[in-house]
Amino acid sequence: MGRRFNTAGPCLPAEHYMIPALSRLPEAPGLVDLKAYFVVHAPRQTGKTTALRALAQELTTQGRYAALHFSCEAARAAGDDFGAATLGILQWIKEAARWQLPSELRPPPWPEAPAAALLGTALGAWAEVCPRPLVLFVDEIDALRGESLVSVLAQLRDGYNKRPAPFPWSVVLCGLRDVRDYKAAAGGDVSRLGTSSPFNIKLKSLRLGDFTAGEVTDLYGQHTTDTGQRFAPGAVDHAYELTGGQPWLVNALAQEIVEEIGVPASEPITVEHLDQARERLILARATHLDSLAARLAEPRVRRIIGPLIAGDPLALDPYDDDLSYVRDLGLIAPDPPVRAANPIYREVIVRALSASVQESITADPRSFVRPEGGFDLPKVLSEFAEWWIENGEFLTSRGYYDEAAAQLILMGYLQRAVNGTGVVEREYAVGSGRVDLHLRWPYTARDGTTQVQREGIEIKAWRTGRSNPLQAGLRQLDHYLDRLRLPAGTLAIFDQRRGAPAIDERTALSTTTSPAGRTITILNG
Incomplete structure (x- = not known):
């Protein structure tokens, strides 16, 4: 089966049309080199996970770092039980490392420690034995709430401040919102979000942007290359105008035309097809919308x-x-x-x-x-x-x-x-x-x-x-x-x-x- 337009979950190069993930976060490798703790944020369905996975894989493949991407999404159920949230995070780290890292870079058995210090102690123990600097991409960080979020951020901040004692070289927090809203998610005063954040060590916040007009042309051009189906004059420009480059919408419009409306590959995709797909998506109340x-x-x-x-x-x-x-x-x-x-x-x-x-x-x-x-x-x-x-x-x-x-x-x-x-x-x-x-x-x-x-x-x-x-x-x-x-x-x-x-x-x-x-x-x- 050939590649297709993806609207559900991270993109896989062999299965989906996609923009090179690393080009969407060009500043990130340099911040990792600076030993920075920083934030990547963007609205839902913009390709955050795809970009972070690709960046982690690239950093590890280059041989300089042990870079791991994992998600905190399943910790949402832990609520304020920071002990349960910490155990869950450590389990997901171990599972992700089994698939992403060679055996010599994987974490050792986690040490015993009080719940309030277990995450920091475990990450420090891993950094101490890992033969390369350890880089963590913590996805869906804003799935954590209340005391669980406070505990995780406090332990990361404490480990950062204790360096050069063993601790991750760089940590990247990724979520829907910028770091200033973590205070609200942790139970802080929403009316005073300009005050100190529980993660005030971050060097920078990067916002993953929408596709440019050129990237929309590139993405749709991949479909033309694979299938021979052309886009009529003005159609790609119209797609960019309708979506503003929002990645999910760009993919959803084309997927609706190709797979649901079923325009044959022998026919070009027109402005009229895009308008029809737009209305169908809105009426269908697609999950993202x-x-x-x-x-x-x-x-x-x-x-x-x-x-x-x-x-x-x-x-x-x-x-x-x-x-x-x-x-x-x-x-x-x-x-x-x-x-x-x-x-x-x-x-x-x-x-x-x-x-x-x-x-x-x-x-x-x-x-x-x-x-x-x-x-x-x-x-x-x-x-x-x-x-x-x-x-x-x-x-x-x-x-x-x-x-x-x-x-x-x-x-x-x-x-x-x-x-x-x-x-x-x-x-x-x-x-x-x-x-x-x-x-x-x-x-x-x-x-x-x-x-x-x-x-x-x-x-x-x-x-x-x-x-x-x-x-x-x-x-x-x-x-x-x-x-x-x-x-x-x-x-x-x-x-x-x-x-x-x-x-x-x-x-x-x-x-x-x-x-x-x-x-x-x-x-x-």
């Missing part, structure tokens, strides 16, 4: 994602690490401005948060299809206005993502209306003051030709202490419609001021003319 969406309920995540969807400015206190935390999770881009990490995550976030709204909508999506096959947006807006009068106050009073509740509700209603036939693409960013929607509805016209109806919609909120956003919204919508090359559009304005008129008094549909002369439908809610 589902686990990502589950994070949205965390208060620290809500503090960032809520303003992001609403387009509001971020107001963060000094030493507030929530922004860095959400970046470490991979939900938002690693660099300013604050925005969703990629278009697929941008869609997953909104669909996950508006899913309950879609479940509560009883309107039949088929009623929004015109006789000639087009999408009846005026009818959707009219029925939404009636539904909003009945349900809006209740749905926006629940306190869950309240700053973006109205925007999420309208987006959920539209998503339900298009019902998988059409596509709603969204743009939102912190400080933008709006959400922009591009609705695309493909249909077969009566003459047999395929048509795509497109609509441009902007959503704004009228906040307490701010002026009516109508004029600013019309100007912004003109710019958006210029980009889409559309002659008309829709502007929805939700009055969220304290003391606003009753919902049945303010909810209405009207039309106006934009500064550029376009006819604009206004939805006030």
